[in-house]
Amino acid sequence: MSVGKVYLVGAGPGDRGLITVKGREAIKKADVILYDRLVNFSLLDDAPPNCELIYCGKLPTRHFMRQNEINATLVRKAIAGHTVVRLKGGDPSVFGRVGEEAEELALHQIPFEIVPGITSGIAAPLYAGIPVTHRDYAGSFAVVTAHDKSKNGKPDIDWEGLARGVQTIAFYMGVSNLEHICENLIQFGKSPDTPVIIIRWGTWSRQQSVVGTLSTIVEKVREAKIENPAITLVGDIVSTRDKVKWFENRPLFGKQVLYVRGKAEEENRASKWMEQGADVIEFPRWIVKEKAIDSAVLDQLSVYEQILFLSKESVEAFFAQLKKSKVDIRKIQAELYCQNHSAITILEEKGLFADHVDKLSHQGSMLTVGSEEQEKIGSCLNNDLFASVYETIIDERYETIINRSLEDATLTTIVFTSSEAVKLLMEKGNQYGISPKEINQSVEFVCETAEACEALKKYGFAVGKHENDILIESL
Incomplete structure (x- = not known):
């Protein structure tokens, strides 16, 4: 090997x-x-x-x-x-x-x-509205560890060279040694009035900033109870923050969302919320596994007059299997229909055009394509031809990841996509370190469907918002 x-x-x-x-x-x-x-x-x-x-x-x-x-x-x-x-x-x-x-x-x-x-020493200040160099404020920049291999845990550095020779200094993980840092910078030449900013969780929606001076920042950080991970930025450049601040103005800045999806097929809005400034933890994580299509289905591909795709996952898995089996898609003569608009979009990307299932005539031979769990939908449509092309399972690799994410987050919102999502959290939440009853006092529950609202009420929880009251995109 x-x-x-x-x-x-x-x-x-x-x-x-x-x-x-x-x-x-x-x-x-x-x-x-x-x-x-x-x-x-x-x-x-x-x-x-x-x-x-x-x-x-x-x-x-x-x-x-x-x-x-x-x-x-x-x-x-x-x-x-x-x-x-x-x-x-x-x-x-x-x-x-x-x-x-x-x-x-x-x-x-x-x-x-x-x-x-x-590196966070550049990115965190920028997300707090502070460039680390500026022609009017700073032409030099240094990054310094606030923890090294010194026996007493205090950074052993050239304080005089740093204080007198560098205009902007970024200290990494410096909260525990902040008093030591400020005292030495003042002792070796920096003015006590030099601006300082502490940026915790820089570039995340949970980003938190405390501004002061070398003489005041220690007390302010204690009052705000700031802990690592944090960047300490020292220099006159900090005064640009009020003019350049941008990240914290995003509409969902500060929102820390637990997003509970009951099925892999349900629309995933996590990316949209993150673009608006929220931190999103997805629970659970789903895996979509393709399944081989029965050869009899492939042999009859040119015979079907209508093909119905029940999800975008069914479209992706179906055409992936055609490719693996070296089946020319030009054999498809059927009219195409989809259960949702995301599946229609995937088909359009392949140069194929479909209508919504509402326009389905139910006349002629029809193939329904979906997962094993969706096969009963084919039965409801009086259709005997069903191709199971994928299955969905919870990705157990993410159990540790979700646990770690929740340890560092302070949730503001839990969003449920469906009644299945509510049931999942109630039954499996403790396994991932999530106890709905413990967090209910401080977290707002948001439902995307009326069914999710009803399911929450059955478990004894009050619903903060649902889609009929407020656009879910704005939480």
Whole structure:
């Protein structure tokens, strides 16, 4: 067996759109991904369905995997012939210990690539409305770790050179040493009135900023109860914030949403809400697995007068199977119909045009295409020809991921797509660390359907909003 390859990838600081094209391509071909706590877990959606996902996050007080364990796992998986992605928050070379991992791989003669990422010391200030350089304020910029290998845990750096020679300074993970940082910068030349901003969870919807000066910021941070992960930015450049602030003005900024979908086929609005500034945790995560089409169905493809697709997943799986079986789509002579508009859109992308099921005549031979769970719909349509082309299951790989996401989030909203979604959360929520009764006091429930509202009421919960009262897009 040949040795695999390792990609050491920077995932960016949080906003999932900040990963590089090369980083995303590495994820798409990975057999194994080792991912950190500060990675936006939605990036894992691009991983292949059979990719092994290994959490190796680190907290100040506990590590799920020590660095030597991470190194050993990278080596072991690569030697087994796998394509391995080490997905690290921000840029892997900026306090990301990529040098140690690369050295270990080189020692074992394992091929690897390092894919740079956007570092939080630049991105977090920009999302708070602050460029790190500006012709009127700052022509120099430095990134500094606020934790190093010093015995007392205080950063051992050239304070005088930093205070006198650099106009904008970004300290990483500096909350616990903030008082030490401020005292030394003042002692070695910075004015006590130098502006400072602390940015927690930069580029996420949960982003929180506290502004002060070197003489006031410590007390303000204590009052706001700010903890890591956070960037501390020091310099006159902080004064540009009020003019340049943009991210926090998004309509859904501050919303942290648990999005519960009862079926894989239900429309997924997560991306739309994220574009408007919300953080979205999807529960559960669904896998769509294609199934081979019966050869008898393929043999009769040119005979069917009507074909009904019950979901966009059925369209995608059906045509994927035609391709695998080397069946020319020009054999399809039928009129095409779809259960929903998203399926119609997928067909149009293939150069095929369909009508909504409402226009179906039910005359002539008809093939219904869907999943095993949808086969009863074919029976209701008095149709004996049903092609089951896929099945849906809950992706158990995401149990750990959802747990970790909820640990760091402070939910504001839970959205239910259907009555099935309500039932799923009530029956499986505790397995993922979600207790609806515990969070009901502080979280608003939103339903996309009247059926979901009724299901919630049966479980004894009050409904905050539903689609008839307010556009669901605005939560």
